Amino acid sequence: MPVRIITDSGSEYKSSDHPALEVLPLTVAFGDDVYREGVDITYDQFYEMLTEREEFPSTGQATPFLFQEALERAREAGEDVVVITMSSRLSGTYQNACMAAAAAREAGLETVRVVDSLNMTLGERIVVQYALQLVDEGLGANEIADALEASVPRVRIVGLVDTLEYLKRGGRISAAAGTVGELLSIKPVITVTDGEVIVLGKARGSKKGRTLLHQEIEKVGGIDFDMPGALGYSGLSDKTLRKYLEEYRDVWEGGIAEEDLPISQVGAAIGVHVGPGGIAVAFFSRA
Structure with missing residues (x-):
């Protein structure tokens, strides 16, 4: 059938x-x-x-x-x-x-x-x-x-939020927390665990945020390249994602050719909350 x-x-x-x-x-x-x-x-x-x-x-x-x-x-x-x-x-x-x-x-x-x-x-x-x-x-x-x-249960997604503005506007965080976070250039790293969105950590500045993103991938034992994976960005440009991929080539080199990297623009369901400039990695863990 x-x-x-x-x-x-x-x-x-x-x-x-x-x-x-x-x-x-x-x-x-x-x-x-x-x-x-x-x-x-x-x-x-x-x-x-x-x-x-x-x-x-x-x-x-x-x-x-x-x-x-x-x-x-x-x-x-x-x-x-x-x-x-x-x-x-x-x-x-x-x-x-x-x-x-x-x-x-x-x-x-x-x-x-x-x-x-x-x-x-x-x-x-x-x-x-x-x-x-x-x-x-x-x-x-x-x-x-x-x-x-x-x-x-093996699916993992880790994302880096570039701005707290949209979380603040949507009421996901308080206005005060959002304002302080913006002043300190806080970049939250988020994931989905047991079907719910949680914050894994907060980094000051984009580079530290990308480092934290990389560390979270390593914590779950890396990526099973025999299963599907996806990379994504929010907004009109994938510039931040490309920078991340260049800095952490060891994550994917040897597992997939650069021209075959599965890059997608993410839509409204998550874009409403994270705004432009966010990046995410989704993959099946090895265990």
């Missing part, structure tokens, strides 16, 4: 990236203006609006109706389905997918599995990428879902 992978746009994928993939858009709203990510607004347009508009944006989850429509298309095409969503602890998208999956089974879709990536942005992306690799290898939906659920 053919397998379709369905995910949300928080994975930084587009439906056109693979013939077995369908990506359902999250929404981003600036005041009364609501856009579907990747449909009505590009990542570049989002970052331009983020820096130019006075309203602080909000993001919305993929609705049960969107999932229901996608699952019905799969049923009509005679496909089994694996749905992969961003962390259930960060968004209601996982619950919406589960609701739609239950309804689809009652409507006759024989096999549909919903996998909680327990991650977001690039962490979710590499789970989807792994699923697509397994589709290409000819595995069935249940085999793919089982493999994903077994591998999710």
